[in-house]
Amino acid sequence: MMTRPTLKDIATRAGVSVSTVSYALNDASTVALSADTRARVRRIAKEIGYIPNSLAQSLRSRTSRSIGMLVTKPLSHPRYATIVQGASAALAAERIHLTILADASGEIYLDDYRSGRLDGLVFVGHDDEAAPDAVLDAAQREGLPLVVLDCGAPAGDVAYSTVDFDYAGGATELLEELAVRGVRSVLHVRPDVASRAERLREKALVHGLARHPRLSLRVVSTGLTDEMLRTIENDPEAVRNYEGDLGSRVDDALAAVAGDVHEIAVLCSWGGDVEPVMASRRVRDGGILVAALAAGVLSPRVWPQLRYSRLPLDRAGAEAARLVMQELAGGEHEHVVLAPELDRP
Incomplete structure (x- = not known):
């Protein structure tokens, strides 16, 4: 064996000597070597296929070249998978590894940081979940390199960086798009889930309606609660039941709306609700416009009556990577x- x-x-x-080789291969070395010696050593290293031992380098430099990303939602969900993909690609370009972490407390990962197994952390929030206090405290007291994603603007000065989405701006832009298209009746399909994003969107929609008095908006609950959300994330049968029920709710709500179908739009807060809404009988048969405040799996290039206010998830992951570096x-x-970004056909 070779x-x-x-x-x-x-x-x-x-x-x-071996030490001279080490100095010649180390870009950070301050030991004086002749240009000829350095060039000869590097040429021979390349010829014989020498590969540096990254673990040994990490131990010497006290850096792991590894960032932990704390994600407490399933990566089967496209939203979180896309964020992770964006961060992973950005870090890989700098030859830094991304380690996916799942423990919501963050405590064991602080031990990894203190022992040098992790160089920093990115926390990915959702709904009303904030970064663990222990993690925030470590950034403040120990200098933990930390980025908090999708948890809202911090109050006052903090010892970490943040990445967030302009939920209000997205809702405002999409409502303007509906008004320009001549929509007069909007059914706002939204869950009954505690969510900072929903509160920001609701406020923006109310302000938008004041600017467009011809528009009317009615909220249609999807029936999804925090408890139900935890169930359907791991139960395919519960997902199918939820989607069938949502289609029926939308059909019933549309039956109560008067006016031309071209003046009606269904506005989904969640991208995951787009597919069952598009499958509802009245939406499908009437060609009713469907808009969403987060992207789903369907493409507007295939479905002409579909509009998205698309969250730049991969860019958010890349920005988190840039900031943690x-x-x-x-x-x-x-x-x-x-x-x-407003996504049109």
Whole structure:
């Protein structure tokens, strides 16, 4: 079996000491070496296929080149998978590993940071879940490089960076799009789930209606509660039951709306509700416009009556990666707000 080339192998071929080889291969070394020696050592290392031992380098430099991302929602959900993908790609470009973490308390991951197994953390929030107090305290007291994603703007000065979405701006822009298209009646399909995003969207929609007095809005509850949400995340049968019930709720609500179908729109708060809404009989048969404040799996290029205010999820992951690297370098704390993008056919 072929053995892995070592520093000693390079030293023997180059006629120098092992320490000289180490200095020649280390870009951060301040030891003076001649240009010829450095070039010869690197050429031989390349010729024999020497690969640095990243674990040994990490132990010497006291850095793991690994960032932990704390995600407490299933990665089977496209929203969180896309955020992770964006962060992973951005970190990989810098040869930094991304480790997915799941413990909501964050306590064990602080031990990993303190022992050098993690260089920093990104916390991915959802609904009304905030970053654990222990994690925030570690950023303040211990200098933990930390980025908090989708938890809202922090109150006052904080010792970490944040990435958020402009939920209000997305709702305002989409309502303007409906008004321009001549819509007069909007059915707002939304869950009964505690959510900062929903509160921001509701406020923006109320302000938008004041600017467009011809528009009327009626809320249609999906019937989804916090408890139900936890159930359907892990139960395919519960998902099918929920989607069938939602289609019936939308059909019943549309039956009570008077006027031309071209003046009616169904506005979904959640992208995951788009597919069952599009499958409802009255929406399908009438060609009613469906809009959503977060993207779902259906494409507007295939469904002409569909509009999305698309959250830039992959960009949010990439921004979180950029900011945590900035935190690692001792840079300024930043608070980034990303605008949704209106997705048309």
